[in-house]
Amino acid sequence: MAVSARTRKSARRQRLEAAINYPIDWLEERSGLVGGLRYFLFRKVPGDSNWFHTLGSATLTAFLVQATTGVILAMYYKPEPKTAYASIQHITNDVTLGWLVRGMHKWGASVFIILLFFHMARVFLFGAYKYPRELNWIVGVLLLVMGMAEGFTGYLLPWDQTSYWATVVGINLNGTVPFLGPYIAQFLRGGAEIGPDTLARFYSIHMLLIPGAIFALIGLHLYLVVRLGVSSPPWSKEAAGADWVEEQVTTNGRSGLTQPAARSSWRRNGGDAE
Amino acid sequence: MEPEHGDRPHSPAPTLYPVGFAAGIACALVGLIVNPTLIAPIGGAIAIVFAFFWVRDATAEYRGVPQPVEPERRGAPAVGAVPGEAAMPEPEPGERFPRNKFLEGATLGVGGVIGGIVTIPVIGMTFGPAFGKQGKHHVDLGSIDDFPVGEWKIVHFFLDPNQGDVTRRTAYIRYNGPLNGAPSFTIISNRCAHLGCPVQPNGPSFPDQTKSIDTGGGQHVTLIKMLPAGGFGCPCHGGQYDQEGNRTAGPPVRSLDRYEYSIRNGHLILGKTFSVAKVKGSGKDAIIYRYRLAGPGQHITGWEQIFYPLQPPQ
Numbered sequence A: 001m002a003v004s005a006r007t008r009k010s011a012r013r014q015r016l017e018a019a020i021n022y023p024i025d026w027l028e029e030r031s032g033l034v035g036g037l038r039y040f041l042f043r044k045v046p047g048d049s050n051w052f053h054t055l056g057s058a059t060l061t062a063f064l065v066q067a068t069t070g071v072i073l074a075m076y077y078k079p080e081p082k083t084a085y086a087s088i089q090h091i092t093n094d095v096t097l098g099w100l101v102r103g104m105h106k107w108g109a110s111v112f113i114i115l116l117f118f119h120m121a122r123v124f125l126f127g128a129y130k131y132p133r134e135l136n137w138i139v140g141v142l143l144l145v146m147g148m149a150e151g152f153t154g155y156l157l158p159w160d161q162t163s164y165w166a167t168v169v170g171i172n173l174n175g176t177v178p179f180l181g182p183y184i185a186q187f188l189r190g191g192a193e194i195g196p197d198t199l200a201r202f203y204s205i206h207m208l209l210i211p212g213a214i215f216a217l218i219g220l221h222l223y224l225v226v227r228l229g230v231s232s233p234p235w236s237k238e239a240a241g242a243d244w245v246e247e248q249v250t251t252n253g254r255s256g257l258t259q260p261a262a263r264s265s266w267r268r269n270g271g272d273a274e
Numbered sequence B: 001m002e003p004e005h006g007d008r009p010h011s012p013a014p015t016l017y018p019v020g021f022a023a024g025i026a027c028a029l030v031g032l033i034v035n036p037t038l039i040a041p042i043g044g045a046i047a048i049v050f051a052f053f054w055v056r057d058a059t060a061e062y063r064g065v066p067q068p069v070e071p072e073r074r075g076a077p078a079v080g081a082v083p084g085e086a087a088m089p090e091p092e093p094g095e096r097f098p099r100n101k102f103l104e105g106a107t108l109g110v111g112g113v114i115g116g117i118v119t120i121p122v123i124g125m126t127f128g129p130a131f132g133k134q135g136k137h138h139v140d141l142g143s144i145d146d147f148p149v150g151e152w153k154i155v156h157f158f159l160d161p162n163q164g165d166v167t168r169r170t171a172y173i174r175y176n177g178p179l180n181g182a183p184s185f186t187i188i189s190n191r192c193a194h195l196g197c198p199v200q201p202n203g204p205s206f207p208d209q210t211k212s213i214d215t216g217g218g219q220h221v222t223l224i225k226m227l228p229a230g231g232f233g234c235p236c237h238g239g240q241y242d243q244e245g246n247r248t249a250g251p252p253v254r255s256l257d258r259y260e261y262s263i264r265n266g267h268l269i270l271g272k273t274f275s276v277a278k279v280k281g282s283g284k285d286a287i288i289y290r291y292r293l294a295g296p297g298q299h300i301t302g303w304e305q306i307f308y309p310l311q312p313p314q
Helices: A011-031 A033-041 A051-074 A084-093 A098-125 A134-156 A161-175 A181-189 A196-228 A243-251 B017-034 B039-058 B060-064 B099-131 B161-167 B303-307
Strands: B139-143 B152-158 B168-179 B182-189 B205-214 B220-226 B247-249 B258-264 B267-280 B287-291
Touching (some): A011 A033, A084 A098, A134 A161, A134 A196, A161 A181, A181 A196, A181 B099, B017 B039, B039 B060, B152 B161, B161 B168, B182 B267
Antiparallel strands (some): B139 B267, B152 B220, B168 B182, B205 B220
């Protein structure tokens, strides 16, 4: 690097940078977290990746909005048949900005599901579900199912006529599943009849069980994205995938991940043939 | 010798144990039809015994020779790899007992046991209340004098008054007059046999002819006169029923459920709910094809009933 006037720093500036860098270096030396974050955020992606590749991040953002607003709503919501509806009214009409946070959660739920499907469509149409990313497609489908389950359990919580009867119908729909259906319905109701336990258990499933599973699955999803790299669009002339995948192909042909058949045309669309 | 893939055929050694196992399974299946208490367990026992021998036979190769355990031979760096980290001492000469194997097994084993013990009550609390014995409800609907012969009433009541509105239910009740000296009632549940929405009377109701009764224990019963001339209809997906609860149109898979009832001290007492395939005739002469209570949308007759062989406790 050439030493120019711009890179030569004044002593004052050096001291300032050192003061800023000190806590970061302190953290990095003891945890490696800074380097890990840089590794995660500043990965190489195909040069012709485009706006469609941002749908996954958009879905993640929508989920984080749901999680954040949900935590705040849980501070004011009372999951009891006698108080649930009144507490929703209280949130909407009395609590400061409650109308906004509840609205974000309510409409954000639809945004989350819609983005899930757009993201899924992108992955499908780009063929990004193919080897070696099949497992990530499966994880994504599980995330979709979890998202739908969040919608189903969350719909009951306002505890008005619409939500009550929609949940009655939804539980009975589950009850018509062959063989296991009656047991699924009984589990969802928490007994033979819809009662106070039903609301409490839907609340617990909605805000503890499924969000926990979604966080874990998102972690797995992102791990696989980082490990395998971002895929190119189908019209790309560049090779797709993380660098090490390419290295493995050339250095270790027997690796399970790198069978020769796997180097099929989708990863080198119209590019340099072997 | 480490067998290479493809070195030898993958055919198992000849043995008769699978045949015995199959015979035991066959015996158990036949026994389920012929004599579930005697033949089926015998068949099961035969299958288990042969399965045991079969598994023992098949795994003999792997169990036969105990694997020699490699002692720990981890080379320690002479100096710390990272500044500030102490170098690992050289292993003592003669220390060959595989202590790490023991610790590994102990950690997994003890962890597994603790995890299992903690999980049992969690599983029990998750599924116990939902699938254990369900509470019985005996709802007192008040004196039968409030039910004139041949007149329909919309009846609102609470399955469990202590739990409030969430247990509020509705039944459509008609007094059919005495039958063989005992009062005969038609008590139809308003839960649609399609997906459980509340069916409504196809005809006028008369809220000005409403009677409210407190029958004790917090139970509050409301009787509203109505005239379901067109039977009953569901607002959700359009299921239609006649006055006896038989399906006449739409998606329901069977007739409307009914309540058992009894008369105690001149009061009408609601009992369990049961499912109805169809009703022939009407009023007190009706022949009711009665089945165990099934959820809405679940078939109780026809070939589709094979999809719902078991029902959880109710």
